Amino acid sequence: xxxxAALSQPIPLPRLPFDLGALAPVISAxxxxxxxxxxxxxxxxxxxxxxxxxxxxDMPLESIVKATARQSDHTAIFNNAAQAWNHAFYWKSLKPKxxxxxxxxxxxxxxxxxxxxxxxxxELSNAAVAQFGSGWAWLVQEGEKLKIVKTPDAITxxxxxxxxxxxxDIWEHAYYLDYQNRRVDYVNALIENLANWEFAAENLGKK
Numbered sequence: 369x370x371x372x373a374a375l376s377q378p379i380p381l382p383r384l385p386f387d388l389g390a391l392a393p394v395i396s397a398x399x400x401x402x403x404x405x406x407x408x409x410x411x412x413x414x415x416x417x418x419x420x421x422x423x424x425x426d427m428p429l430e431s432i433v434k435a436t437a438r439q440s441d442h443t444a445i446f447n448n449a450a451q452a453w454n455h456a457f458y459w460k461s462l463k464p465k466x467x468x469x470x471x472x473x474x475x476x477x478x479x480x481x482x483x484x485x486x487x488x489x490x491e492l493s494n495a496a497v498a499q500f501g502s503g504w505a506w507l508v509q510e511g512e513k514l515k516i517v518k519t520p521d522a523i524t525x526x527x528x529x530x531x532x533x534x535x536x537d538i539w540e541h542a543y544y545l546d547y548q549n550r551r552v553d554y555v556n557a558l559i560e561n562l563a564n565w566e567f568a569a570e571n572l573g574k575k
Contacts, residue, residue: 377416379429379449381409382456390464394557399545407541408455415448429453430526437527450522454504454535461534463564470565473572474533481514489559491516492536496555502539505555507568508532534568 384404389397415432419425424432424445433453436446470478475485482488488507495518496505503520508530517525518538525532536558543554 377412378419378425379412379416379432379452381412382459384459386459386462386464391462391562394554394561395462395543396546399543402545403537403541404455404459407539408452411448411451411455415445415452418445418448429456433524434527447522450524450526453526454522454524455537457532458504458535458537460567461536461564462558462562463567464562466562466564467560468565471569474565474569477509477512477514477572480512488514488516489563493552493555493559496536496538497552499538505536505538506530506532507534509572531571531573533571534563534565 384400388400388404391400419427419432422445424435427435429449429452432445432449436442436449439446469475470485478485478488482491492505492507495516499505499518499520501520503518504524505516505518506525508515508517508525510530514533515530517530519525536555538551538555543551547554
C-alpha cells in the first residue's frame with residue numbers, strides 16, 4: 369500500500385514483518401502474495417468502508433473488534449475487523465527459521481499446562497487439523513495456565529477472557545496453493561519451522 373492510500377484509511381494495512389519469500393518452502397511467496405496482498409488487504413479495505421460515519425470511525429482496530437463482538441447489527445464490521453486483527457496477529461506468530469526451543473517462561477508454562485513442549489505442539493496441531501471448515505487455532509493464556517482453542521470463521525479469543533499468544537490460520541487461502549487439501553502437512557510444517565515462540569512469550573501476562 370502506498371503512503372497516500374494508508375493516510376486515507378483510519379485502519380491501516382500493517383506491513384509484513386518479513387519479505388514475501390522469507391517463509392519458503394513452508395509458505396511460498398505466491399501464497400503470501402495472495403493471502404496478504406489480496407485477502408488481508410480486502411478485510412482492511414472493507415472495514416474502512418464500513419466504519420465511515422459510524423461511532424467506530426476513530427477507534428483503533430482492537431477496540432472495534434471488542435465493541436462489535438456478538439452484536440448482530442454490526443456483524444459485517446466485526447467479521448472484517450476481527451479478520452484484519454487475526455491476520456495481523458498471525459503474521460507476527462510466524463518467523464523465518466522459527467520453531468525450536470521456546471523461551472524459558474513459555475516453556476515452563478507449556479510443561480505445567482500440557483506436560484511438555486511436544487505435547488503442547490501436538491495439541492495445537494490436533495486443534496488446527498480438527499477445526500471443521502475455516503477458522504483459527506490458538507495458543508492462549510488463562511491465568512497461570514495455557515490452553516489450546518480453535519475458533520470458526522472470524523471468531524477470536526481477543527473478545528473473551530483468554531489472552532492470545534500465537535495463532536495458526538486454517539482458512540484454505542492460508543495453505544491451498546502450497547498444500548491443496550493437506551492441511552495436516554501445512555500445520556505441522558508451520559509449527560516445526562515457522563512458529564514464533566518469542567512472540568508468544570512476549571504476549572504472556574499482557575492484558
